[in-house]
Structure formats: structure tokens, C-alpha cells
Amino acid sequence: MKAEIIAVGSELLLGQITNTNGAFISQKLAEIGVDIYYHTVVGDNPRRLDEAIAIAQRRADTIIFTGGLGPTKDDLTKETIASRLGVSLVSNEEALVEIKAYFQRTGRLMTDNNKKQALVLEGSCVLPNRHGMAPGMALEKDGIRYILLPGPPHEMKPMFEQEAIPFLLGMLGTSGVIASRVLKFYGIGEAELEDRVQSILDKQLNPTVAPLASPDAVTLRLTAKAESLAAAEQLMAPVENEIREMVGEFLYGIDEDTLSSKAAELLLNRGLSVAAAESLTAGLFLAELAGEAGISAALKGGVIVYDKEAKIEQLDISRTMLDQYGIVSKECAAALAMQVKTKFNSDIGIGLTGVAGPEPHDNKPAGIIWIGIALYDGTVETYKLSLSGSRNSNRRRAAHYALYYLIKHLQ
């Protein structure tokens, strides 16, 4: 299968929005082994869109369109395709019912041009839109597959995953399912992770194992093809176990887990509360944890103690200790964690101190960070980081490392 993605929309050519749909669809196609040779972006202009389709027909057997399915006069994707393929547009009853229901539900007045959204290519398989009004379509004609998707990512993504992928798998003769599982790591670089699991990356075909780095995590995605979901999961299980044996110490979660969602889940499950004293991060740790709904049962609060005096006045940190070891020290991180735990009467206390940069501070270079974790059993653990990013990258990573160490203590 040779695919091309055609994104339609003048706002893309004006640079008002970025073609993130192209990247999303590409990623998903790569996972099921479909090759993509070109992305094309074209404006809301039927002549130029028609030319783009003609070119794609010569070099691809699967053409995926995004955008231009809406109700306005600028939305011309299906009209242009219909005319090129010599196919009529017909009103789809289910889609029309859905559109009318949408207007009834939202209490808005349905104007005539909205009926246009229910028009579909005759003979196409209609892909329902669960997050908007314009339905998608899939059609095979003269050996070429055409898939039409809406432009807004929150409509396009679920439609592509839930409707278009199964259609394409059917076309590929794959009667089975594709299942995937994402393993999420922290505290290890992408290169080192790949190096440690190289033997698995080399040999795996089903499931495939693909590394991917995001700014704040490293992930391995397992993707298996099988006759059923259970069979696909059975293929993945031994590979996942092998990976856990190699690099399990850095694994913090799976699939949709984030550092903050995992930390919140563990705190709530274990009925433990947390408070934090933050210096360089100035609230990043607590603000990220507070992003999780339901966290109030576990989040006691904390203090932002940005300068030395605030540490002494707000948390009774010993001035003698700070004079002796400095505010960027193991001792200060431990004291912050213990004092905030006491002050907020929480089960766990977190202390964060360090040099965000760009300038050195307190005789320590930028990027030196100490994290303290005071535990329910009265002990306190400390961790040192030596980061080399920008001011805000160092701050963000300090907060993320604190979440990661908290998770490791709770697991």
C-alpha cells in the first residue's frame, strides 16, 4: 500500500495552523505497516485541489484527505473528489438525522447549508463522526482507495483510529486486530534505553517494538497484529516481561499514564497525603499534581520559599545549617521535605532546591538540583540531579524527577 495524505485548507497555507493531522495519520499508518510517500497541502481552491488529486492518483493507491467537509462555501473537498471520480453526491439519512439531533441538543438553529454536510460520495462507506457533524467517507474506485476525514483534530483522530484504520486493515486483507501498549520510562535517556533493549528491538517483528522520545519521557510502543485482542495481548506479554527485566527500574507507567496521573493514582490508592516545599520550581511540582481531578484528598498544599530568608522564616530551616551547607544542598532538600511534612501534617513531604540558571547561584553551577522526600516512616531520601538545559527546562525536569521518585517510593 502506497499512501498519500492531502490536507485541504487555506489556513494551512497561510501558516495560521500547522498540519498536525499529517503527522498523526502518518504515525498511525506506520504502525500498521503502510508506506506514506507524500504529504500535500492545498488551499480551498477546487482547481488546485483537483490537480493535487490527479497527481496523487498517479503515485499512490491510497489517498487520505483531511479538511473541507464542513458546511461553508469554502468546503469543497467532497465536491471536487466527486467530480474527478465521476461519482454523485447523495444525502445520507443517518448523517442527516445525526446533524438534526446535534442542533436540537445544542439548542441552535439549523440552517439549510448544514444539510450539505450529510452529502456523501455515492457507494462510499460512511464513517460516523462522534465529535462533530461532518461524516467521513471511505471508497475504493479503479484500484485506488479514498478516505475523507474532517479537518478539526478532535474529530479527525477518533474517526481515523476507530473507523478508517479497520477499513484499511480490511483492504490489506488483515482480518484481525492491531493492539498496542506503550511503556513509559523516566530517568533514562533515549539512547541508553535503546542500547539496553537493542536485542529486543533487533529481533521483534510481531509485536514490533518502537522507541519514541518526547521532551519529558521515553517510551517503547509494542504493536501486535493477531486474530483477536486476546491473541495480540498474548503476543505482547512475554516481550513486555523481557523489557521489564532489562529496564523495569525506569518504568513508571503504561499507555495514557503521565508522571502526575501515576503519582496521583498511587497516593489516592494508598490513602497517603503529600505536601511540598519548592524553591527553584516555585510551584511546578504542586501545580502539575493538582492538574489531576480528585487529587484534593491527597494534596495538602505547600510553600514556595524562593529565597534564603523565606526558607528560614516560613519553614524554620536552620540558618546555621544553610550557612554551613548552602541552600542548594542535600541537607537543605532534606530539611525542606521534613519541615513541610510537619507543617502541613502530611504523610509525605517533598523538598526541591537547586540552581535553575542561567547564572550560577550560591556557589553552585546552573543545573545542580537536590530533591528530598520525607516519608511516612520518618525517613528522608535525597537525590541529586546535574542538568544542562535552559532555566525552564531545568525547572520542569526537577519537578518531573520529583514526581518520578515519588512514584518509585509508592510503587
Added chain:
Amino acid sequence: MKAEIIAVGSELLLGQITNTNGAFISQKLAEIGVDIYYHTVVGDNPRRLDEAIAIAQRRADTIIFTGGLGPTKDDLTKETIASRLGVSLVSNEEALVEIKAYFQRTGRLMTDNNKKQALVLEGSCVLPNRHGMAPGMALEKDGIRYILLPGPPHEMKPMFEQEAIPFLLGMLGTSGVIASRVLKFYGIGEAELEDRVQSILDKQLNPTVAPLASPDAVTLRLTAKAESLAAAEQLMAPVENEIREMVGEFLYGIDEDTLSSKAAELLLNRGLSVAAAESLTAGLFLAELAGEAGISAALKGGVIVYDKEAKIEQLDISRTMLDQYGIVSKECAAALAMQVKTKFNSDIGIGLTGVAGPEPHDNKPAGIIWIGIALYDGTVETYKLSLSGSRNSNRRRAAHYALYYLIKHLQ
């Protein structure tokens, strides 16, 4: 001028990265009035790249390439263009000196394949790379302009703005300069702003005035063409004044200003310090302000008081008052602001309380937020927000509104 952008790189077709270069270049070309009809993305494959160039030659008179200028065997953009145009590649002395200097500076060993990066299209105008090694190129041949840029955005963007734009302006016969100025607004929606300045949007040709909404601000970009920078600025000044008269109350900054950079600048310039008591935002306000280098002189710190008991225990907020008015109230926001100001001995105190959602809380619906600002003169101002976003959008906007109101008090 009819432009096409060709982005080269298999990682784009695999969805590993998004074609943000296409959006950036499009935006900049739109500003100088160049029409873009197509974006094409093609992999590191010389045959398919050659075909993409052949198509672009038929439909564009200006072709802008990004990517594929590096030292590896996958980097084939200039080789493919050279062969299609029948132009030789020649070693560029200045580029070679730069590359050697780069290796000397970074203490790394220069391998032979790095010399490849100094090869340029014969007869092209070489565009120096100030942030990497591979130089760019600009060439006109048979009525078509070819501009070659590196792929990494931090190398491409400055090269495009500083080198390619002047080249294109020269080609357009514009001997002058393009100057622009971005006005940044908060607390007003995009639609309302456009509505209020509609008379200006309608009539302006030089400078043009273009609205643009980002998730957390609304901006108007003025772009003027003139013989000199001074003349361009003279064209913009009266239009900016007119806009300020219409919607100046929502203007918080210009060009690169952000809410936090502007707040930090005003605090530092006026020698005033700030502390904050945050409930629903749980540190977002302080963390964002702390992102500004040099802020320690103005940032005293604060407390995260997430539940009712923490407010009472940590800030001596009156239980009777909270029982009477609730924790999401004008009275609570004012008390938080005043108490944290006293506790941290700061000039200004900020209090944030509200219902982030998704569930109602304390008998108030999600999205109701109160902000208190206790000032150096002993007064306290309060503001109510009724937001309708997700939990984290409400929290982020609450922190941004607090920065915005702080700016308005300091201006």
C-alpha cells in the same frame, strides 16, 4: 510570486516530527504578500524528491526547500536539485572555514563527510547558517527561484528571516524593508477584539493589520513596507495609536512580551515584591512568574492552600468568614491576598480561589474563580471570572488573569 514549500525528510512521513517549518515559512511569506499554493512533504529518496521538484517547477515560480542539507548519506536535497537543474556543486570556502571553526570550538573531531556540508550550488547566493553548519542557498534559474534551507527549526528560522526574506524582497523589486509590531491583548476574546477594530482591519493596506489568536492571548500584527525602518515605523505609529484608543485597556505588551515577562519587568522596574496564596492554581501563578530570569529580587514566595483547613491553619483565614461566604468567594480571595502579603512581607499579595472542575465544589459551579490583589497602599481589589473550559484550562487561565490584573495595576 507563486511559492511552494517542499519539506524533505522521512521522519516527517513517519509522523515522528510535524512540519512546523511549513507553517512558519507560510506565515512569513504571507506577511510580505507572497502567495503559497502548495506544501509538499517527501522522504529522503532522490527519485521521489526529483519528481516533487518537477511538479513544483510546473506550478510555482518560487520553491523553498527545508531539510536534507546535512552531512549524512540520507541528506540529498542539494545533490538532487543540482542534477535536475544541471548545475554543479562546488565547495564554498567561507562555509568550509565556518564548519572547521565549529569543530574546533566544540572540540569535536571533523570527519570527511562534514566537508560535504560546504558544497553549494554553483552560482547560488550562499545564506550563512549562524546556528549550525549547513549553509543555505538561493538561486534563480530559468525564471524560477530556489531557496534551500536546513531542516532544524532553530537553524532554519533565523536564516529564513535574516537571509531569505531580504533575497525574496529583492526579487520582488522591493528595495525597502518590512517591519512588524505585534500588539498583545488579554481579557478579550478574538471575535470581540476584531469587532471593535473592524474599521481598521477593513481599511489598512500599509501597514496591514492581522488578528491572530493563540490559546492564551489575542494579538494584532502590524506589518509595514517602506524604504527604511524609520519610515516603516512612521507608517505604523498612527495606526497603533488608533488601536490603543479603541482597545488599549486590554493591551498588556508588545512583540515578545508574555504575561509573565511583562509582570516581571514591571515589578523589577518599580522595585516591588510579590507573594501569592494559591488554591485551585496550586502554584501555576508563582511557577510561571519564576520562569523569568532575575525574578528572585521581586518574588518572595507563597503558599499553596488547597483545602479549607490549610487556608485556616497556614494563613489564619477566619473560619467564621469561610463558613459564611464559602472558600470560593470575593471575601476569601481578598483574605488570601492580604494574609500572604503580611506573612511574606511583600509589597503585593495575590490570592487565587475557585472551582477548577470538572465537578462543582463548595456549592459553586466549575469555572467560578475569584482573584484578590492586595496592594502596597493597603487596598485590595477583587475580580470574578466565570470560565467554561476544562479543569486545566480553567486553572491556567486563572493564573494568566492574575498576571494580567497585576500588570494592569503596575502599568
